[in-house]
Structures are given as structure tokens and as C-alpha cells.
Amino acid sequence: MSVFLVGKICKKTVVWYPQIKSPLSFALASHLHARSSSRAKPFTTMIQHIRLSENFFFKQLFDRASCTYSYLLADTESKEAIIVDPVIDLAERDAKIIDNLGLKLKYSINTHMHADHITGSGILKKLLPGSQSVISTASQALADKYVGNGDILQFGNHKIEVRATPGHTNGCVTYVCHDQGIAFTGDTLLIRGCGRTDFQEGNSEKLYDSVYNQIFSLPDNFRLFPAHDYNGIMDTTVWEEKKFNPRLTKTKEQFVEIMNNLNLAYPAQIDKALPANKVCGLYNLPPEMGEKYKSFLQIASP
Secondary structure, three states: HHHHEEEOOEEEEEEEOOOOOEEHHHHHHHHOOOOOHOOOOOOHHHOOOOOOOOOOOEEEEEEEEOEEEEEEEEEEOEEEEEEOEEEEEHHHHHHHHHOOOEEEEEEOOOOOOOOOEEEOHHHHHHHHHOEEEEHHHHHHOOOOOEEEEOOOEEOOOEEEEEOOOOOOOOOOEEEEEEEHOEEEEEEOOEEOOOOOOOOOOOHHHHHHHHHHHHHHHOOOOOEEEEEOOOOOOOOOOOOHHHOOOOOOOOOOHHHHHHHHHHOOOOOOOOOHHHHHHHHOOOOOOHHHHHOOOOHHHHOOOO
16 A cells, blocks of 8 residues: 655644545554555565575476375486485386486485375386385385485485484485475475374374474475475475464464364275385285386386
């Protein structure tokens, strides 16, 4: 709401609001202007992102069926790469991108044992020999390499820290690239939401503590990339979620109450996804996938 000085009447400063057809005293006008300004959200409240290093490659990938995000990271000098949360249905797509870019996949890493899709880490090992599958020890799933809280994964000149963030599942971890100001939160923290806690070892109190101790403790300008988003939003920040997340801005008691009353439907893919994900997405596949990947399964090994 614009304000224009128009003169003085009886030694009082008078202002004119174009929307109001009469002069107002300075005090009243100031009050109205302050209220108008308080509702505005100027860009000065935004925080500046950390710039990615020149030798750090980053690509965000998407699976329409499960609304899963996968993330390809690489060192442009050594060409070593890692992929976060690959999906089996798109493993060939991911392998082709990696090959086209001249990258060498070192690790396929999972943020947790997924219940809504089968991991692509096992098939990627066959498509790109020399790569290894990675998951947390607490997940109790099969992989080439196991990680726990505080571990570091190196790819070229870059590294990623493992932070244990249980609550959605016991084996959930968040991967943090401190130098780049980014973190991959899996299902622990979603954009304006979080993973459900009503199955697969879920625990609302643990999830709340994980978010506050391991994710909200990061700098406010760190960008966060979840495993899923169902509204077309690609990323968020620590600051945004601390300010706007409708669940995690509550007290722990309120959060637990919210999570206990979500009344969500049984996960549609869980009976297919969990058995396969326990064995790196190489065994216990649904019949249609077993047929599709028969040539890989004949030579498959953990």
C-alpha cells in the first residue's frame, strides 16, 4: 500500500493512502502502513545458498511412478560418482546418463530400506561393474558396504557424511555434503512433511529427535533434498522447514499426536518392495521384474 506525503494541516503531517479517500493523521497512517508491511514477505528474509564447488557435479532425477527423487553426484576431475536412492525401474536410464557423462559410479547409496519402490542399486552393480551398493548397518539389508553415524564416503575430492536419523525406519540415514551446503534426508524429512511412523519400526519420538538433532542442527541455508515429493517441489532448506513445516514446528508431544492420527492407507508396494530391498534389489523380485532382469539375476551376487 503506497503512501504519499501531501502537506501539513494544523501543524500535523498528513499522508494520503490512494485506497482511502480522506487524509489521515501521521500516527494512524503509520500504523496502517506497518500492518501492511508486516504481511509482506520481502526477499530480504531469504537466505543465500552455498554455491556448489566448480568441480562438483549434481543432477536430480525423478521417478514418476513412486514420486522418488534420485541424486547423481560426481567429482568432475576424477569422474568418480555416487547415486542416492536409485529406483530399479530406471536403473538403465541412470546407467546410460552416467556412461554418457563419462563418469565412474563408485557407490549406489540408499537412505533407508524403501517400502514404496525397489532399489536400483543391485542392477546398477551389474550394469556398471565396479560400483558398490551401500546402506546403513541398522537397516539389516544386504549390501556391499555398510555405514553408520559419523562415517564418511569419499568420491574423488568430495566427501559425504552419514548421519543416523531413525524414526521412519531404524535404518534411516541422512547424507550431508558440508562443503556444498546440501543434505539428502530420505524419508526422515520431506518438504513440509516427514515420513510416516506407523509401520516398519516407525517411532514418532525418534523421528522428531532425529530431525532436530541431525538435520535442524545444520546451518539454516543448507539445502535439503528428500527421497520423495508429491507436489512437484524439488528441494527446501533448513530455514524453511524450521519455519513452515506443519508437523515439525510443533512440540514433540503435539508431533506424536499428529503422527498417531494420520490414519494412512497400507503402503501399496510394501509387500513387493521390502523382500527385494532386503537383498539389494537382486532377489525376491516380483515375477514381472524377475523376467525383465533375468540375465542379471543369473549372475547376481550380493
